[in-house]
Amino acid sequence: MGYQVLESVWLAPNVRKLLVAAPHVTRNCGPGQFVIVRATPDGERIPLTIGFADKAAGTISLFIQAIGKSTTDLCNLETGSSLCDVAGPMGKKTTIHNVGHAVIVGGGVGTAVIYPQARALKEQGNYVSAIIGGRSKPYVILEEELKAVCDAVYPCTDDGSYGFKGFVTQRLGQLITESTANPVKEVITAGPVPMMKAVAEVTRPLGIHTVASLNPIMVDGTGMCGGCRVQVGGQMLFACVDGPEFDAHQVDFKELSDRLTAYREHEQRCMAK
Amino acid sequence: MSEAKPKIKAAERMKINRQAMPARDAVERSHTFGEVNLGLLEQIAILEAQRCLECKEAKCVAGCPVAVDIPGFVAKLAEGDLQAAADVLANCNALPCISGRVCPQEKQCEILCIRGKKGDPVAIGYLERFVADWALAHRGVRKAAPVPLSGKKVAVVGSGPAGLTAAGELAKLGHEVTVFEALHQPGGVLVYGIPEFRLPKEIVKAEVDALVRLGVEIRCNVIIGRSYTIDQLLQEERYDAIFIANGAGLPVFMGIPGENLKGVYSANEYLTRVNLMKAFDPNSATPVLKAKQVVVVGGGNTAMDGVRVARRLGADPSTLVYRRSRTEMPARIEEVHHAEEEGVVFQMLTNPVKILGDDKGWVRAVLCQRMELGAPDAKGRRSPVPIPNSEFEIPCEVVVEAIGTRANPLLTATTPDLKVNEKGYIQIDANNMTSKPGVFAGGDIVRGAATVILAMGDGKRTAHAIDAYLKASVQPATAN
Numbered sequence: 001m002g003y004q005v006l007e008s009v010w011l012a013p014n015v016r017k018l019l020v021a022a023p024h025v026t027r028n029c030g031p032g033q034f035v036i037v038r039a040t041p042d043g044e045r046i047p048l049t050i051g052f053a054d055k056a057a058g059t060i061s062l063f064i065q066a067i068g069k070s071t072t073d074l075c076n077l078e079t080g081s082s083l084c085d086v087a088g089p090m091g092k093k094t095t096i097h098n099v100g101h102a103v104i105v106g107g108g109v110g111t112a113v114i115y116p117q118a119r120a121l122k123e124q125g126n127y128v129s130a131i132i133g134g135r136s137k138p139y140v141i142l143e144e145e146l147k148a149v150c151d152a153v154y155p156c157t158d159d160g161s162y163g164f165k166g167f168v169t170q171r172l173g174q175l176i177t178e179s180t181a182n183p184v185k186e187v188i189t190a191g192p193v194p195m196m197k198a199v200a201e202v203t204r205p206l207g208i209h210t211v212a213s214l215n216p217i218m219v220d221g222t223g224m225c226g227g228c229r230v231q232v233g234g235q236m237l238f239a240c241v242d243g244p245e246f247d248a249h250q251v252d253f254k255e256l257s258d259r260l261t262a263y264r265e266h267e268q269r270c271m272a273k
Numbered sequence: 274m275s276e277a278k279p280k281i282k283a284a285e286r287m288k289i290n291r292q293a294m295p296a297r298d299a300v301e302r303s304h305t306f307g308e309v310n311l312g313l314l315e316q317i318a319i320l321e322a323q324r325c326l327e328c329k330e331a332k333c334v335a336g337c338p339v340a341v342d343i344p345g346f347v348a349k350l351a352e353g354d355l356q357a358a359a360d361v362l363a364n365c366n367a368l369p370c371i372s373g374r375v376c377p378q379e380k381q382c383e384i385l386c387i388r389g390k391k392g393d394p395v396a397i398g399y400l401e402r403f404v405a406d407w408a409l410a411h412r413g414v415r416k417a418a419p420v421p422l423s424g425k426k427v428a429v430v431g432s433g434p435a436g437l438t439a440a441g442e443l444a445k446l447g448h449e450v451t452v453f454e455a456l457h458q459p460g461g462v463l464v465y466g467i468p469e470f471r472l473p474k475e476i477v478k479a480e481v482d483a484l485v486r487l488g489v490e491i492r493c494n495v496i497i498g499r500s501y502t503i504d505q506l507l508q509e510e511r512y513d514a515i516f517i518a519n520g521a522g523l524p525v526f527m528g529i530p531g532e533n534l535k536g537v538y539s540a541n542e543y544l545t546r547v548n549l550m551k552a553f554d555p556n557s558a559t560p561v562l563k564a565k566q567v568v569v570v571g572g573g574n575t576a577m578d579g580v581r582v583a584r585r586l587g588a589d590p591s592t593l594v595y596r597r598s599r600t601e602m603p604a605r606i607e608e609v610h611h612a613e614e615e616g617v618v619f620q621m622l623t624n625p626v627k628i629l630g631d632d633k634g635w636v637r638a639v640l641c642q643r644m645e646l647g648a649p650d651a652k653g654r655r656s657p658v659p660i661p662n663s664e665f666e667i668p669c670e671v672v673v674e675a676i677g678t679r680a681n682p683l684l685t686a687t688t689p690d691l692k693v694n695e696k697g698y699i700q701i702d703a704n705n706m707t708s709k710p711g712v713f714a715g716g717d718i719v720r721g722a723a724t725v726i727l728a729m730g731d732g733k734r735t736a737h738a739i740d741a742y743l744k745a746s747v748q749p750a751t752a753n
Contacts, residue, residue: 024492024500033499038457044558045457045550070558085457087494219550219559222455222496223681224465225542226524231533236526241683255533258634262535266560 002082003037006059011141012134014066015109016075017051022086023058025050031096031116032213032245035060035088036221039077043084044070047218047240049113049190050089060086063112063141069270090221091244094211096120099185103129103175104150105168105199107191111142113213114190119149127151127182131171133191137162169198176206184208189248190215193260197253204249212248214239216256217263230256281323281351291393292321299614303584306469306553309611310374310402315355318403322351324388325395332385333397338730339372339438341365343382343397346404359408362401367441367484368434368729370409370476373402375467376726377605409479423447425743428512430497430684433461434725435518435716437484438732439739443516444487446740451512452489455496458549461520462725465549466541468578470585471608474548498684503691503712513746514711514739517699518732521717522681526674527570531628536562536636540575540675547582564670567591568639570625571675572602574724577609579673580617591617592667596624596644596657622646624657626664628672638666678722696721705735706742713739 007019025035034049051061066075077083094117102121104114111132121128128149133156134140140155140162147153155163156171164171168191176184189199190213203210218228221240228239231252237243295311296302302309313321331344342365349358362369378398386394425448429436432454443450458464460477485491497503497519506512524539526532543561546552550559567583569576572595584591593612595602598621602609613619620641627640643663646655680697692700692708698721699707699714706713715731717723 024495027500027505028502042551042558085494087455087457087496089499090496219542219545220456220465223523223683224520225545226526226539227542229526229533236532238523241523241681259533259535261634262562263560270558 002084003086005077005079005081005083008077008079008081011063012139014075014139015112015141016064016066016077017112018062018064018074018077018083020060020062020083020086021058022060022088025060025086025088026053026055026058029053029060029089030093031120032094033089033091034221034244035062035086036090036218037062037074037083037087038085039070039073040084043073045085045219045221046070046074047090047215047221049213051112051115053116063109065109068267072271087221090240092242094120094188094245096124097186098124098126099209100127101129101179101182101184102126102186102188103131103172103184105131105172105187105189105191105195107133107168107195108139109141110189110191110195110213111140111146114188115142115145115149117188118146121188122149122151129175129184130154131156131168131175133157133168133195135159167198168195169202172199172202176202176208187211187248188245189213193253193257196248197257200248200251200253210248211245212251213245214243214251214256216259283326286324286326289320289324291324291396292317292399294396294399296611299611299616302470303615304587306585308473309470312406313399313403315403315407318400319350319353321396322347322400325351326387328387332387333382333395336381336385338381338726339366339733340730341369341372341382341401347395347397347400350400350404355404355407356411358404359411362404363408366401366729367438367733368480369401369405370480371434371463371472372726372729373398373405374472374476376401377724379606381726409476412483420445420447422449423743425449425513426451426511427739427743428453428497428506428510428515430515430517431455431461431519431716431718432459432481432491433518433520433716433728434463435728435732435735436461436516437480438729439516439518439715439736440489441484441487442733442736443739444484444489446736448740448743450489452484452491453495453497453501454491454493455519456549457493459491459493465545466575466578467725468544468548468582470581471578496683498687503684503688503709507711513743514713516732516735516739517684517707517712517714517718518716518728519681519684519718521678521722522683523679524674525677525679527625527676529625529627531630531636532674534628534630534636535634536564536671537628538671538673540569540571540579540673541678543579543673544575544582547586553582553586561586562671563587565589566667566669567671567673568594568625568667568669569673569675570594571677572597572604573675573677574604574608576675577604577612579675581608581612581615583671583673584612584615584617588671589616592620592669593617594620594623594625594639594641594667596622597655598622598646601654620667622657624659625672629666636670636672638668639672640664640666678717680718680721684718704738704742705731706738711742711746
């Protein structure tokens with residue numbers, strides 16, 4: 001029983017890619033959607049964005065960053081093992097338009113979250129730029145895969161060990177300034193909350209439409225628990241049924257980032273075990 | 274099996290007093306999750322059954338949403354023929370172990386019992402549970418006869434009380450049934466909502482296992498509306514009919530300031546973490562915030578479950594805040610009673626106006642105001658009116674809101690030709706069929722938040738409506 005892990009590879013020192021058989025997910029899934037998985041029968045329910053979906057093979061790729069106990073357990077799954085549960089797809093599909101020039105901005109494992117959007121944007125005929133960041137070279141993921149579907153890929157590292165030295169937001173600012181002939185019309189971002197917030201602040205004064213893929217705490221993923229509620233434009237919305245993507249200029253990132261700390265003590269206790 | 278016994282005279286029956294349900298000690302249970310009600314002993318159950326006057330025209334059945342043959346099984350039990358009692362019950366109720374525990378009998382069957390006119394009604398709920406538990410323990414004594422297969426496929430969306438009941442009935446009618454469940458475990462509200470101490474999860478598992486033995490297939494982790502649309506089930510997966518019973522869904526929040534502070538939960542989330550994800554176990558991977566002081570808002574069964582869970586997780590006080598008075602509380606009387614015994618504090622005629630936080634974003638108190646009852650509303654319930662300048666704080670670190678749910682748009686949004694009402698609940702006709710031919714609906718997604726037994730009633734009635742539909746339709750159902 002369970003959902004077979006057909007392939008398991010490390011993409012970065014803390015990020016693993018799992019190729020999982022889940023035909024019930026691939027049937028209707030699209031960019032922006034996610035699944036909820038459990039590694040074991042007593043495991044936590046963990047939401048993960050669907051990276052690649054192969055409809056013919058009925059497989060999905062999941063990208064997991066080891067942060068707490070449950071994500072570490074998932075990262076330790078080897079080829080040939082299985083996941084106890086894979087439920088999905090959940091969330092709304094990204095609305096993809098031909099805007100001209102679209103930029104995707106990914107940080108860490110967030111790069112995997114926006115890969116499907118990059119591909120879909122390209123298929124819609126956009127000029128697609130990707131800005132992807134990591135703290136150092138080994139943490140920059142999916143560069144080759146993105147090159148295949150983007151017009152330009154700009155890796156960034158905090159320490160300058162690879163590509164642009166500095167934050168993705170600095171590179172984004174530069175790119176917007178440089179792109180006078182082909183102005184940036186849309187930005188889609190996924191990654192750590194402070195990064196998404198900073199991206200929103202870069203584009204806000206310029207009025208560039210910006211979408212952030214949010215990752216709040218959730219349990220069921222079908223709208224039942226309300227744990228994933230976020231304030232968007234002063235409205236309380238549920239990331240699992242109303243999102244997970246929202247207008248980044250409307251999201252209350254401060255509250256989101258605060259709510260994400262609710263179980264920090266529990267996580268530390270679990271990791272110490 | 275017992276030998277035929279002489280009939281007991283009515284006068285003798287009248288002399289027997291209502292038997293009490295033995296319960297786990299209140300102090301012990303205020304910190305454990307073991308079942309509160311322990312069940313009747315056999316001789317006590319038989320004695321209680323003998324209180325039934327075997328009315329020629331029994332009123333009790335009319336109060337039962339699943340039309341359990343109450344006089345039938347009670348009479349067999351009174352004779353001491355447990356197997357016969359179990360057979361009668363099994364024929365009319367797919368989930369008797371569950372309804373025997375969570376049904377508001379005092380408002381359904383027992384309120385109509387003739388013995389209640391002078392004294393206490395027959396404890397029908399206790400007896401149903403006794404017979405159902407006996408049957409579970411003696412399973413395999415008698416096997417159900419194989420049913421001729423109809424060759425028709427029916428999809429059931431949701432494995433809560435409505436879905437499971439319908440699945441059981443449909444399987445018994447010879448249809449091939451698949452139940453789709455979005456969560457990783459079947460049972461719906463029976464596993465995520467109702468706590469272990471009221472309905473042990475082993476019981477739910479046993480009822481689900483019984484359905485699987487009947488031939489029902491259960492597919493977890495599949496979200497109808499996303500994994501498959503209703504049209505895909507009909508056209509591509511070749512289901513001949515569908516029963517949508519996916520529940521009420523989205524929690525409603527009060528809409529007061531401070532609701533996004535850390536420590537504020539919907540009852541759904543709080544209960545799901547504890548019940549489904551077993552967060553009461555310190556070794557559980559899924560956390561729940563264990564607070565010294567908890568405030569639960571609401572007056573229904575869900576609120577009562579929340580406040581009793583909080584108590585068991587160590588809250589002292591665990592306080593229930595309700596804006597009306599005790600008489601208006603919709604919760605089962607037994608739950609209110611048990612909560613009180615367990616030390617739950619009741620703050621009636623009290624309404625939260627703001628949740629107060631500390632500088633780190635954690636809840637520190639709820640600001641409430643006192644209420645008084647004004648004129649009755651449209652439903653005849655007296656509506657609460659705030660008393661000016663009556664604000665006061667209740668210190669707490671966790672707030673659980675159990676004030677209701679609204680329709681989940683997940684399935685209806687991807688099925689545009691499914692008619693819903695202005696609140697988003699699915700509209701059905703007299704045969705429980707929706708605006709789509711071959712697609713039926715029942716339970717909370719039609720009614721709005723209601724009870725387990727009403728959902729079971731919908732499941733049973735709809736199963737028979739689906740059976741009639743399948744027998745009448747020569748062509749398999751298709752959309753458009």
